[in-house]
Amino acid sequence: MSAMLEAVGLAKTYRIGRRLTVPALRGVDFTIPEGDFVAIMGPSGSGKSTLMNIIGCLDRPTAGKYVLHGEDVSRKSDDQLASVRNRMIGFVFQNFNLLPRQTALLNVELPLIYRGVPARERRRRATAALDAVGLSDRASHRPNELSGGQQQRVAIARALAGTPSILLADEPTGNLDSRSGEEIMALLQRLNDDGVTVVLVTHDDDIASHCRRIIRLRDGRIVDDRAVVDQLDARVVLSRMPPANGDQPEPAASGGAGAEGAGAPGAGAYSNGATHGGPGEAGTL
Amino acid sequence: MMKSLDILKIGAFGLTGNKLRSALTMLGVIIGVAAVIALVSIGQGATLSVTSRIQSMGSNLVIVNPVRGANLTMDDVKELPTRVDNIAAIVPDMAGMLTVKWENKNVQTTVDGTTEQFPDVRDFGAEEGRFLTADDVSGRRRVAVVGQTLLDTLFDGNPAIGQTITINGQRFTVIGIMTKKGATMGRDQDDMIYVPITTLQRLRGSTRVGSLYIKVIDGSQTADTVAHIQGIFDQKFGREDSVSVRSQDELLSTVNQMTGTLTAMLAAIAGISLLVGGIGIMNIMLVSVTERTREIGLRKAVGARRIYILGQFLTESILMSLFGGAIGIAVGIMASRVISKMAGWTTYVSPTSIIISFGFAAAVGLFFGVWPAMKAAAMDPIEALRRE
């Protein structure tokens, strides 16, 4: 597999005032191939967020080189980085960050607006992305009408709508109960199976063991980088959990509905270099 | 471009987030624009009515007014045309509020002493009956020509010609009724009685006349005529500027200058309230940008360039000022009508004042929106997303 993401001697030093400098990253090298599923772990202050910000093109390294999908993005301007983010990065945040007054569908359309995709095409792709996360029946709902897990799935749909090269998730399950968290992991695993490259930050060993690989940071350096031996399958974990209560709809149901609806485009919307998979996959969540 | 349309939509949607707040912010602009429209309409109305008043005095006029103790008399009226070539007609004017009585009715009205040349100079005269004649003037006859308002106020609709009225205790016979002239600047031009100036002088025990109205033959020579007349009087009274000699054009331009200054002052006062409205917009936009830091961070994270964020927030502020401006124009026009009705002033809302105040409102929205929008556009997405 080709390298989706390559960091060479990546360093970031924050300046506080004129004299004080804080080295947050002290030379980090790694390569993430296309289709990888990486958890970044480490104690607080070890540089996880700093690294994610650079990977996500929200920030620039003070030294070293960062190549994303063959493009050196370490020295680009703010607006150039915005455009790179728009085309290549999908963000999922711990606190979802949905626009509260907009419907799920419009939230998902957001990255496409800034890409200049025409309204009709935008709607088609956003619908497909919502379908892919099993929420096609919630398209016209506002965030406050959705459960935390559903909100996070809308956020994932938003990240997918622009068919990014890489999905970045900073503690995506941090604000969710364990079942919703597991459902999110099942979704991410399925997307990853479909070829989406995923990098997430987590404190939770259980969450991390859903990934293929764990990179551990300490004091701005990589102290450990290895493949996960017993990768957890979220579907299996979910099947052992007590059934969902109340407002959490079984994702399988909505996924099935999606298969009948805008099914086929759904696959195209989120999977790049997809190995297999279709909307029916959502039903197996 | 379609992206700009989407940015406009996002901006417009932003305004609906806190409708009450948007409306109150707009209110500042509404009041500002309405104040500009209404106050300027007062100024322009004043210009208009003074202008029409001056024009209603006749055309090609030169007006002589005595200055400090320079008394004009009937001799001047007779002598001036013999010394100045360009005079077509000349009438003295001596007006005062007097009590006029008919049967058992009393009214206060303006009694104007003049001569038979009045219709030639002022371009209007008797509609019914006749105006004063040279004989009336030389014979100091007690005859009167009445304005149309008096037909109602004094005669109660009875035929006026031939009636005997009493002015300051002296009996006059009504010989004619003037053409209707209407009101200018809130003054009724038909609430007048014209009598021979000679008769009025005797009635008041005075030989003075108030001012002279001169009609010139050749309007292009007016400036020379004015200078000539000024010279004659200055020589007669032995000092400069003994009288003020003004042509109608000069009078118009002086008055227009004055009312223009008035309009500008009113516009400036109103403009300040529009500026305050603009500061209100800036204030609210700054609050809004701060409140929506996370939204801005998110938009930037998913790929919004600076210019899109700038456009979004500028759209909000400009839309508020444009809507406020449009509503303000409507309110201003209504206010101008109400003022005109209540105060009896002439008001005039000119298209120019509408265009300028609307443009000014738009500029205010742009000017006071730029800083908050730039603040939003310059936000660091990392910082912004961290904000709670």
Ligand SMILES: Nc1ncnc2c1ncn2[C@@H]1O[C@H](COP(=O)(O)OP(=O)(O)O)[C@@H](O)[C@H]1O
């Ligand atoms: N904007 C900043 N300015 C100064 N220092 C910072 C900034 N962001 C992070 N740091 C410092 O950099 C180090 C790494 O922080 P961070 O990447 O947030 O770690 P983590 O996410 O693993 O907790 C910490 O010492 C932190 O204090």
Ligand SMILES: [Mg+2]
């Ligand atoms: Mg962190």
